Structure formats: C-alpha cells, structure tokens
Amino acid sequence: MEQVNQGVRENVYPQAAQALYRTLSQAAISAVTPIAAVLVALAFGAALLWLNGFNGTDVVTVMIFGSFQDARSVAEILLKATPLILIGAGLCVAFRCSIWNIGAEGQLYVGAIAATFVGTSIDGLSVWVHAPLVMLAGALAGAAWAGIAGYLKVRFQASEIVTTIMLNYIAIILTSYLVTGPMKDASAAYPQSARLVREAWTPRIVSDMRLHIGILVAVVLAVALYIFLQRSSRGFALRVVGLNPHAARYAGMDVRRNVMIAICISGALAGLAGAFEVAGVTHRLYQNISPGYGFEGIAVALLASNNPLAAIISGGLFATLRSGSEVLQITSQVPQVLVLVIQGMVILSVVAFAKFRDILRIAA
Amino acid sequence: MDDMMFLTFLATLVGAAWRLATPLIFASIGEVFSERAGVLNIGLEGTMLVGAFCGFATAFATGSILLGLLAGVGGGMLFGLVFAFFTITIKADQIVVGAALNLLGMGLTAFVFRTYYVSTGKGIEIAQPIHIPWLSDLPFLGEAFFRQNLIVYSTILVAILATLVLYRTSFGLTLRAVGEHPKAVDVAGRNVAAYRYAAVMVGTGLAGLGGAFLTLGHSNQFVEGITSGRGFIALAVVVFARWSPIGAFFVSLLFGLFYALQLMLQAQASIVVPYQVLQALPYLMTIVTLVVVRGKGAAPSKLGQPYEMR
Amino acid sequence: MKKTALSRRSLLASALGLTLAGMIWPDLALAEDFKMGLLVPGSVSEEGWNRIGYNALKGVEDQLDAKISYVELQQNPASFEKAFRDYASQGYKVILGHGFEFQDAALEVALDYPDTYFLISSSSIHEGNVIGLNTDTSQPFYLMGVIAAKMGKKAGLVGGMEIPPIQxxxxxxxxxxxxxxxxxxxxxxxxxxxxxxxxxxxxxxSMISQGADFVVPNASGATVGGYQAIAESGPDVRSFSIFSDFTPVAPNNILGLYVADYAQGVVEVVRSIKDGSPPTENVVFGLKDPKVISFTLRDDGPVSVPEDIRAEVKAISEKVAAGEIKTGAD
Structure with a gap:
C-alpha cells in the first residue's frame, strides 16, 4: 500500500517538493522508526528473558553494549554486517520492482562456489587481479542463478517465490556435493574445499583484524543502488514496473527486461556476499557457509523499507544483534536463538510504528 | 531386483510417501484457503514449528495425543491471529509480516524448548498405526495404504472437506470472492476483513496441525527446526496445485513420493548416482512442472494485497 | 596509518547510528579462576553431537572445579574466530572447539594467545597449543559390524550428513x-x-522393508527417528544404541550400547593441562580407553547376543585395543 500511495503522490506533488518530501520521509523511516522499534523489540526480549528466569536487563547491557567492547568486536560486527548489507541492498532493488526473490541464500551459495573455483584453480596472479576476479566470479554466478528464476518468470510466468525457494535447496545441495566430491580438499578428511590461494583473499582493512574491504564495497554498492533507483531512468523504470506492470507496458517500457535486470542485480549482490564469505572469512568452501544470511537479508531489506541506503543501517543492526546474542550466551548462557525472536519483533514493531506514523500524518 | 522385491519396494515407497506428505497436505490446504482469500502467508514454516512445539509440550504434560493435536492447531491459530492482525487490520505487507513470523516461530520454539526441555531426553507416545481387519493384511496394498495412523488417514477427509467448503458453501464462495473482487463483497455488505481473518485462521490452524503431526504422529520428539523447510515447500505446493485443495493433496503426495524415493534409492547399493542428485530431484521437478503447467491464471487476483475499505 | 584511519572512520560511522559509545565491558571474573570455554556448531539441547561436547564441559566443571561457558554457533564459520578470541581474551585457559570445522579458526587465534590451549574435537592436528582430540568411532562400529554379520542377513546405516565422524x-x-x-x-x-x-x-x-535386520542410525538430533522406526518394526530388527542410551525408545531391539564418555576423556586432557603437562601429540580415544569408550552388550533385554559370539567379540575388541586390527578406512 505504501508503494501505491507513493504512486498517487507522484502525480500530485510538484517534482521538487516531492523529492524533498521523499528524502525527509525516508530519513524518518530509516532513523526514528527503527530506533523505537528496536527498543520495543529489546523490551520484548527482556521480558522473555525475565519470564524464563534470566536477567532481563542483559538484553541491553550485554547484547547491545557488550558487542562494542573494543575495536575488534566492532570489526567483527561489521564483518557480519557485510553480507547482510550486500544482500539487503540488492533485495531492495528486486522488491522495489515487486519481484519476491526469496533465493538470496542460494545465490550466496553459488557465489561462494564460483569464488572458490576461481580462487583455488588459478595460481600466480597478482592480488590486484585475483582478488577482484574472485569477487566478479561470485557476483556473476549469483546473478546467473537469480537469472534462472527471472527467466522462468518472464518466459513461463513461473512464480519467482517458488522457483527461488527451490533454487535455494538446489544450491545448498550442490555445495554439499561439491565439497564432499569434486571440490573436496584431497589432503583433508573433511568435507571442505582446498584453501584459496593467498592472492585470491579479499584484502583486510587492518592486517591484524579479519575485517576485509567487503564492508566498504557493500556500503559503496548500497549508496550506488540508492542513486540508481532514485536518480537513473532505469531505476525509475524498475520502480514503475514494480508499482504497476500494466502501466509500465503501456508507457512503452520493456517489463521483462526490467524484471531480469532487477532480479540479476539482487542475485549479483548475494553472490558477491558469498564470494566475500569464502575469500574474506573462511578461505575455504564448507557445506554450511551461510547461517541463513540470505533469509536475514530479506528482513534487512524489509526493515529498510526497500531503501538501499537504509539497508546499511538495518544490516548493521541485525549484525549487532547476532553478535550480541553470541556474547550473551557466553556470559549468561542465554540460548542464542533469542536473536531470532528479537529480529522478528524488530520487523513487527517497525511495521506497527510505520502504520502509527501514517495515522498521525493523516490526523495532522 | 526381482518382481517380489520390486513390489515390496513400491508398497513401502507409497506408504512412506503418504506419511511424508501428511504435514505438507495439511499446511498446503490451509494455505490454499488463506491465499484464496488474498492473503499470502510465507510465515508457514514458523507457524508449523509453533504447532509442532505446542503439540509436543501439551502431549508431554498431559499424555494425550488428542489434546496435543488440539494444542498444535490452537498454537498455529494464535500465531495466525498475530499475522492476521498485522496484515488485515494494520494492513502491513504480508511478505514482511510472514518473514517476521518465521523468525519468531523458529526463535520462540527453540528458546522455550531449550529453557525447559533440554535434559528431558525422553519423548512421548505417538499415534499408532491402525490395524484395519483384512485390509491391513493385504499383501503389498496393506503396506502401501492401510497401515497408517489416524492423522495420516485424516488428510483425505481434510482434502474433501476443504473442497466442499471452498466450492459448495456460501462461505467458500464469499471467501474466494474476497481474493478476487473484494470490492464486490464489500458492496454486497459482507465484511472483507472478517472473511480474511477466517481464511487465515483455517490456514494457520491446519499449518499448526501439520507441525503437530511431526511430533505427535511421526517422531516422538521436538527437535529445533524439526520442520526442516516444509513450510516453504508447502508454499510451492499451493502454486503447483493451482490453488486447489485436491490439487494440494496430490502435489503434496508427489513431493512425499520424491522424498521417500530419494531416501530409498540411496539405500540401494546398486545405484551409484551421488545421493545429492536424488535429494535435489523434488526441487528440480517442481521447477520443471511450473514451466510445463505454465501460466498463473489460477492465482487469486488480489493475492498479497491489503484491502482498503470504502 | 592511512588504512587505520579509514577503518576507524567506518567503525565510528556505524557506531554513531546506534549511539552506543562509552560503555565499558564488565570484567567480573577473577584472574586466578581456571576457565574453560566451548564452541559447538549447533544446539546442546538435542541428544547427539553437541550434547556430547556440552557434557564434556560439565565434566570439567564438576571434576576440576573450573568456571565454564559455552556458545552455540549454528554452523556459522564467520563466528568461529571471534568466539575463540572472545574466550581467549577473557583469560580462558582451555577452549574446546567441538568439531573439525573449528580447526582453521583456532590455528589463527592460537598465534595471538600462546598460553591458551585450543582443543579441537574430531581432529588429528597438533600444532603448538592447538591439540586435536579424536574419538575413533570406527572401533566400536567395527564390533557392531562383526555382530551384525554373524547374526543378521542385511544391515542398514542411516547417516545425517556425510561428515568424517559419521563416515x-x-x-x-x-x-x-x-x-x-x-x-x-x-x-x-x-x-x-x-x-x-x-x-x-x-x-x-525403508531399509527394514528391503530386508535389513540390523539398522544403526547416526544423525545427531535426528537419530531418535531411526530408533523409532526400529522399535515399530518388531523385535526381529536389531540395533545398537549409540552415544546416548536409546534403550527406552527401542527396548526390544537394542543388543548393546556404545557409550562414548567423551567427557571423561576431555577431563583427563584438561587435567593434564591444568597440572602443567599438556599432551605432546594429538589425542585419539579408542577401545584402549575403557573410561572413554565403552561397548557393552545387554543382558536384560528380550534379545541378546549369544555366548559364543560374545567371546569372539571380546577377543576382537582386545585386538583392536592393542592396535592389531585396523578398523577405519584406509
């Protein structure tokens, strides 16, 4: 409904006022509402802890502040935020175009597979060539995997919700096959690939911390996607297709082409996230390379109201919660799954607050 | 394989397929109701987990499977009420709320299970297969069709009832109209929101039942994430079945068949295909079928859209 | 220096949005406590692999009077290194990474914390303060295979994922x-x-329907489903209980129990570390360590292994313990 309303507004407001309005309202969405929503979700988490015999205030003192004890722990949060921001920002583009790509998890996996292939089969390149090549491979593979669902949608009207879910399973099973079979490290008993050659590793920002340049790439890409969506004619076309495909067709836009572009962009970013997990963090391919980043990325995009710029913040927030839940378990033995409850509550409260805000605006 | 072996293999396959399909049948038929009324609930996975947990916890405390099943349905509906409130009353985006409920379902069940049941270890008594005189003892056919428990048999009843309700009652007619032309329903003086609430309740209640089957009708334990993605598969089943309850029944069976076949073929030493290929088969088949039975003409036209009252 | 400034700016930027500066980490633990941490890849609430790791931790707490803590990492490799670092920086003396997948991360962190011992389950590594602990499960399973071939017609094995401990x-x-x-x-x-x-x-x-009369499931949390199938298929199907005691689930079918008291093994290793004489090579527990691995045959069940086979199994078991029979692959 939000989007439909915006569509109506576009006709009513003059261009400049409309741009200002949108910037302001987006600032509001991406700043005030989430903070209030996070507080409500934390309160819910605290109540849950308290009801079950834990110390409720731990949710704030340990889970949030505990994650910020020193530079290294902040770096670890940013490390976790990297795939979430990439996937979240990419999905913003797909969701804006009304393409429900639920398949970021699978796209991440194929990105990781491609990155591993490029990172283990080639040797002797300079880091300036090899590391970017690995990222490119991941992004292309992710885009191609998402492109399958896109093609099936535009060619056969196959629901992308279903095909991307199926492609998730297939990608995860494919990874399992590869690390126990063809890509398995011959020298180890374990189901894992060989180590990527050092030149293929994503460069670190500071040599003694694991944080790699992926976070910078993620932020730059998120900003670029925001500009793309808001300022470019292609971005405008994507949004129009998302709002009303019939109107878009009437206006002479190639709906199929726009759908393909949107889903491939989201797939490319998910694939890139997979490449960073392998090339920047684990340096090997494992069966469980992702703890569900692809699904969490959906929540990141939704929390950001499909605004790639806001996805930077929501991605950072979800990474903080995830990291904090690990600290909380270490210090207080609170089951780590608490993070899922809080994340779910964050989304619900954001939804509720957004509606509350709309009501206030109408009243005003 | 000689003929006898092959018949035994088939009989076991069909029996296993039906059991594996049962949670999918419940959840997907429920989702048919929901989607026919225009409400897309991608929170099925979380809802099924809630059903599985509530069913287990109740049966664990009371020893009664029936109470457990009721609790599974009730837990699912309670969860559904949250979904309905956000998507119908507040008119929030259905995908957003569904995604949140998946997180909540997974997190809450695991958190509570972890806090209270960690060291119990022991499970509960599950529903036992019914011995039907003569039928259960038939060679091959008995194994394939007549050695299931009541919950498995009830899937037939649910499929028939769902079809009758959806196509032969005024409730069903109105419910479908709500998904196609809510305005017309509104103008005719019926409450669109109430019908959508009812559809979501039916959907989540059945999803809860599907989850409860896992803990009460199949394995006697709750395990975190026991649904293992079945909620997502059920979503695919609904589309595959073109929003028909009977279709959902048979498509679920097809999924069950593939799943069972995959497990059974692995055990055949003579088959040398990597088992991952077999595991991927049902998912590949779904995609292929979507392409073959192309077109989305059957989708409710207002699927996923909140309704603004006049 | 430029790189550092860059990272600091990005760190600040992210912290700003949450306005969370200025808090100090509460460090309540006393320095002289002997502390042990545990990293498990999944949930400790299920009977299975993760619970075994948790029991080992509890054993160290009870028997060595240690302060303990654990964290479940949901098979998320990105978190491994951080969790090791969290524990090591808080003065934990021993950290057990419960699974081979923790090995790379431990090696990385171990360089920065030379006084901390990193134990890795299901690994055969020994590099400085990183020590692999392996339970050779092929040994008790070898004995099960012997019994199955002597008493049965066909066997079925149900695994979770194709990972080394199960293979x-x-x-x-x-x-x-x-x-x-x-x-x-x-x-x-x-x-x-x-x-x-x-x-x-x-x-x-399905295995049973295809004629298997000895079935052993080995799938961590999902294992119990296998025993249910066995129990429902009548007393002609035999099995062995592995890791935990599943006899209440399938009382008429289980011939024997393989119980790995991994905890006792870990306690002994940690004790040697506490006493200042850590292991000098990677540790492998087998039938030679009866405190850690026990394979016992039931006498109280409705079915049991005949005396002559028992005697043979006992002889084979002794040979395995002595290293005269190789039980594993290659």
Missing part, C-alpha cells in the same frame, strides 16, 4: 562386517541434515 563410524561397521562375511549386504543413506527426525525414521523403515 568413519560407518567405515568401521562395514570393515567389521566384511571381516566376517565379505559379501554381507549393507545399505547406507544420508538424510542431508541433523534435524529431520521424520526423514531418519522413513529411511530406516
């Missing part, structure tokens, strides 16, 4: 059975995860 166990079973009868049929199936009890049950049922 190793199944290799032992097959080698044991083949030592009795090279043509003894054994079928094997993996359900592809560790949570789907339903799949484990159906896999076992």
């Amino acid at each position: 190793q166990a199944f290799a032992g079973f097959k080698n044991g059975a083949k030592s009795v009868n090279p043509d003894f049929p054994i079928s094997e199936a993996y359900i592809g995860n560790f949570t789907d009890t339903t799949a484990a049950k159906e896999a076992a049922l």
Whole structure:
C-alpha cells in the first residue's frame, strides 16, 4: 500500500517538493522508526528473558553494549554486517520492482562456489587481479542463478517465490556435493574445499583484524543502488514496473527486461556476499557457509523499507544483534536463538510504528 | 531386483510417501484457503514449528495425543491471529509480516524448548498405526495404504472437506470472492476483513496441525527446526496445485513420493548416482512442472494485497 | 596509518547510528579462576553431537572445579574466530572447539594467545597449543559390524550428513562386517541434515522393508527417528544404541550400547593441562580407553547376543585395543 500511495503522490506533488518530501520521509523511516522499534523489540526480549528466569536487563547491557567492547568486536560486527548489507541492498532493488526473490541464500551459495573455483584453480596472479576476479566470479554466478528464476518468470510466468525457494535447496545441495566430491580438499578428511590461494583473499582493512574491504564495497554498492533507483531512468523504470506492470507496458517500457535486470542485480549482490564469505572469512568452501544470511537479508531489506541506503543501517543492526546474542550466551548462557525472536519483533514493531506514523500524518 | 522385491519396494515407497506428505497436505490446504482469500502467508514454516512445539509440550504434560493435536492447531491459530492482525487490520505487507513470523516461530520454539526441555531426553507416545481387519493384511496394498495412523488417514477427509467448503458453501464462495473482487463483497455488505481473518485462521490452524503431526504422529520428539523447510515447500505446493485443495493433496503426495524415493534409492547399493542428485530431484521437478503447467491464471487476483475499505 | 584511519572512520560511522559509545565491558571474573570455554556448531539441547561436547564441559566443571561457558554457533564459520578470541581474551585457559570445522579458526587465534590451549574435537592436528582430540568411532562400529554379520542377513546405516565422524563410524561397521562375511549386504543413506527426525525414521523403515535386520542410525538430533522406526518394526530388527542410551525408545531391539564418555576423556586432557603437562601429540580415544569408550552388550533385554559370539567379540575388541586390527578406512 505504501508503494501505491507513493504512486498517487507522484502525480500530485510538484517534482521538487516531492523529492524533498521523499528524502525527509525516508530519513524518518530509516532513523526514528527503527530506533523505537528496536527498543520495543529489546523490551520484548527482556521480558522473555525475565519470564524464563534470566536477567532481563542483559538484553541491553550485554547484547547491545557488550558487542562494542573494543575495536575488534566492532570489526567483527561489521564483518557480519557485510553480507547482510550486500544482500539487503540488492533485495531492495528486486522488491522495489515487486519481484519476491526469496533465493538470496542460494545465490550466496553459488557465489561462494564460483569464488572458490576461481580462487583455488588459478595460481600466480597478482592480488590486484585475483582478488577482484574472485569477487566478479561470485557476483556473476549469483546473478546467473537469480537469472534462472527471472527467466522462468518472464518466459513461463513461473512464480519467482517458488522457483527461488527451490533454487535455494538446489544450491545448498550442490555445495554439499561439491565439497564432499569434486571440490573436496584431497589432503583433508573433511568435507571442505582446498584453501584459496593467498592472492585470491579479499584484502583486510587492518592486517591484524579479519575485517576485509567487503564492508566498504557493500556500503559503496548500497549508496550506488540508492542513486540508481532514485536518480537513473532505469531505476525509475524498475520502480514503475514494480508499482504497476500494466502501466509500465503501456508507457512503452520493456517489463521483462526490467524484471531480469532487477532480479540479476539482487542475485549479483548475494553472490558477491558469498564470494566475500569464502575469500574474506573462511578461505575455504564448507557445506554450511551461510547461517541463513540470505533469509536475514530479506528482513534487512524489509526493515529498510526497500531503501538501499537504509539497508546499511538495518544490516548493521541485525549484525549487532547476532553478535550480541553470541556474547550473551557466553556470559549468561542465554540460548542464542533469542536473536531470532528479537529480529522478528524488530520487523513487527517497525511495521506497527510505520502504520502509527501514517495515522498521525493523516490526523495532522 | 526381482518382481517380489520390486513390489515390496513400491508398497513401502507409497506408504512412506503418504506419511511424508501428511504435514505438507495439511499446511498446503490451509494455505490454499488463506491465499484464496488474498492473503499470502510465507510465515508457514514458523507457524508449523509453533504447532509442532505446542503439540509436543501439551502431549508431554498431559499424555494425550488428542489434546496435543488440539494444542498444535490452537498454537498455529494464535500465531495466525498475530499475522492476521498485522496484515488485515494494520494492513502491513504480508511478505514482511510472514518473514517476521518465521523468525519468531523458529526463535520462540527453540528458546522455550531449550529453557525447559533440554535434559528431558525422553519423548512421548505417538499415534499408532491402525490395524484395519483384512485390509491391513493385504499383501503389498496393506503396506502401501492401510497401515497408517489416524492423522495420516485424516488428510483425505481434510482434502474433501476443504473442497466442499471452498466450492459448495456460501462461505467458500464469499471467501474466494474476497481474493478476487473484494470490492464486490464489500458492496454486497459482507465484511472483507472478517472473511480474511477466517481464511487465515483455517490456514494457520491446519499449518499448526501439520507441525503437530511431526511430533505427535511421526517422531516422538521436538527437535529445533524439526520442520526442516516444509513450510516453504508447502508454499510451492499451493502454486503447483493451482490453488486447489485436491490439487494440494496430490502435489503434496508427489513431493512425499520424491522424498521417500530419494531416501530409498540411496539405500540401494546398486545405484551409484551421488545421493545429492536424488535429494535435489523434488526441487528440480517442481521447477520443471511450473514451466510445463505454465501460466498463473489460477492465482487469486488480489493475492498479497491489503484491502482498503470504502 | 592511512588504512587505520579509514577503518576507524567506518567503525565510528556505524557506531554513531546506534549511539552506543562509552560503555565499558564488565570484567567480573577473577584472574586466578581456571576457565574453560566451548564452541559447538549447533544446539546442546538435542541428544547427539553437541550434547556430547556440552557434557564434556560439565565434566570439567564438576571434576576440576573450573568456571565454564559455552556458545552455540549454528554452523556459522564467520563466528568461529571471534568466539575463540572472545574466550581467549577473557583469560580462558582451555577452549574446546567441538568439531573439525573449528580447526582453521583456532590455528589463527592460537598465534595471538600462546598460553591458551585450543582443543579441537574430531581432529588429528597438533600444532603448538592447538591439540586435536579424536574419538575413533570406527572401533566400536567395527564390533557392531562383526555382530551384525554373524547374526543378521542385511544391515542398514542411516547417516545425517556425510561428515568424517559419521563416515568413519560407518567405515568401521562395514570393515567389521566384511571381516566376517565379505559379501554381507549393507545399505547406507544420508538424510542431508541433523534435524529431520521424520526423514531418519522413513529411511530406516525403508531399509527394514528391503530386508535389513540390523539398522544403526547416526544423525545427531535426528537419530531418535531411526530408533523409532526400529522399535515399530518388531523385535526381529536389531540395533545398537549409540552415544546416548536409546534403550527406552527401542527396548526390544537394542543388543548393546556404545557409550562414548567423551567427557571423561576431555577431563583427563584438561587435567593434564591444568597440572602443567599438556599432551605432546594429538589425542585419539579408542577401545584402549575403557573410561572413554565403552561397548557393552545387554543382558536384560528380550534379545541378546549369544555366548559364543560374545567371546569372539571380546577377543576382537582386545585386538583392536592393542592396535592389531585396523578398523577405519584406509
């Protein structure tokens, strides 16, 4: 409904006022509402802890502040935020175009597979060539995997919700096959690939911390996607297709082409996230390379109201919660799954607050 | 394989397929109701987990499977009420709320299970297969069709009832109209929101039942994430079945068949295909079928859209 | 220096949005406490692999008066290194990474914390303060294979995922059975995860319907589904209880119990570290360590292993313990 309303507004407001309005309202969405929503979700988490015999205030003192004890722990949060921001920002583009790509998890996996292939089969390149090549491979593979669902949608009207879910399973099973079979490290008993050659590793920002340049790439890409969506004619076309495909067709836009572009962009970013997990963090391919980043990325995009710029913040927030839940378990033995409850509550409260805000605006 | 072996293999396959399909049948038929009324609930996975947990916890405390099943349905509906409130009353985006409920379902069940049941270890008594005189003892056919428990048999009843309700009652007619032309329903003086609430309740209640089957009708334990993605598969089943309850029944069976076949073929030493290929088969088949039975003409036209009252 | 400034700016930027500066980490623990941490890849609430790690931790707490803590990492490799670092920086003396997948991360962190011992389950590494602990599950499974081939017609093995501890166990079973009868049929199936009890049950049922009369499930949390299938299939199907005691689930079918008191093994290793004489090579527990690995045959059940076979199994067991029989793969 939000989007439909915006569509109506576009006709009513003059261009400049409309741009200002949108910037302001987006600032509001991406700043005030989430903070209030996070507080409500934390309160819910605290109540849950308290009801079950834990110390409720731990949710704030340990889970949030505990994650910020020193530079290294902040770096670890940013490390976790990297795939979430990439996937979240990419999905913003797909969701804006009304393409429900639920398949970021699978796209991440194929990105990781491609990155591993490029990172283990080639040797002797300079880091300036090899590391970017690995990222490119991941992004292309992710885009191609998402492109399958896109093609099936535009060619056969196959629901992308279903095909991307199926492609998730297939990608995860494919990874399992590869690390126990063809890509398995011959020298180890374990189901894992060989180590990527050092030149293929994503460069670190500071040599003694694991944080790699992926976070910078993620932020730059998120900003670029925001500009793309808001300022470019292609971005405008994507949004129009998302709002009303019939109107878009009437206006002479190639709906199929726009759908393909949107889903491939989201797939490319998910694939890139997979490449960073392998090339920047684990340096090997494992069966469980992702703890569900692809699904969490959906929540990141939704929390950001499909605004790639806001996805930077929501991605950072979800990474903080995830990291904090690990600290909380270490210090207080609170089951780590608490993070899922809080994340779910964050989304619900954001939804509720957004509606509350709309009501206030109408009243005003 | 000689003929006898092959018949035994088939009989076991069909029996296993039906059991594996049962949670999918419940959840997907429920989702048919929901989607026919225009409400897309991608929170099925979380809802099924809630059903599985509530069913287990109740049966664990009371020893009664029936109470457990009721609790599974009730837990699912309670969860559904949250979904309905956000998507119908507040008119929030259905995908957003569904995604949140998946997180909540997974997190809450695991958190509570972890806090209270960690060291119990022991499970509960599950529903036992019914011995039907003569039928259960038939060679091959008995194994394939007549050695299931009541919950498995009830899937037939649910499929028939769902079809009758959806196509032969005024409730069903109105419910479908709500998904196609809510305005017309509104103008005719019926409450669109109430019908959508009812559809979501039916959907989540059945999803809860599907989850409860896992803990009460199949394995006697709750395990975190026991649904293992079945909620997502059920979503695919609904589309595959073109929003028909009977279709959902048979498509679920097809999924069950593939799943069972995959497990059974692995055990055949003579088959040398990597088992991952077999595991991927049902998912590949779904995609292929979507392409073959192309077109989305059957989708409710207002699927996923909140309704603004006049 | 430029790089550092850059990272600091990005760190600040992210912290700003949450306005969370200025808090100090509460460090309440006393320096002289002996502390042990545990990293597990999944949930400790299930009977299975993760619970074994947790029990080891509890054993160290009870017997060595240590302060303990654990963290479940949901098989998320990105978190491994951080968790090791969190513990090491808080003065934990011993950190157990429960699974081979923790090895790379431990090696990385170990360089910065030379006084901390990093134990890795299911690993055969020994590099400085990183020490692999391995339970050779192929040994008890070898004995099960021997019994199955002597008493049964066909065996079925239901695995979770194709990972070394499970592959190793199944290799032992097959080698044991083949030592009795090279043509003894054994079928094997993996359900592809560790949570789907339903799949484990159906896999076992299908094996039984195809003639298997010895079925052993090994799928961590989902294992219990396999025993249910066995129990429902009547007393002609035999099994062994592995890791935990599953006899209440299948009282009429279980011939014997393989119980790995991994905890006791870990306690001994940690004790040696506490006493200042850590292991000098990687540790392998086997039938030679009766405190850690016990394989016992039941006498109280409705079915039991005949005396003559018991005697043979005992003899084989002694040979395995002495290292005269190789039970695992290659």
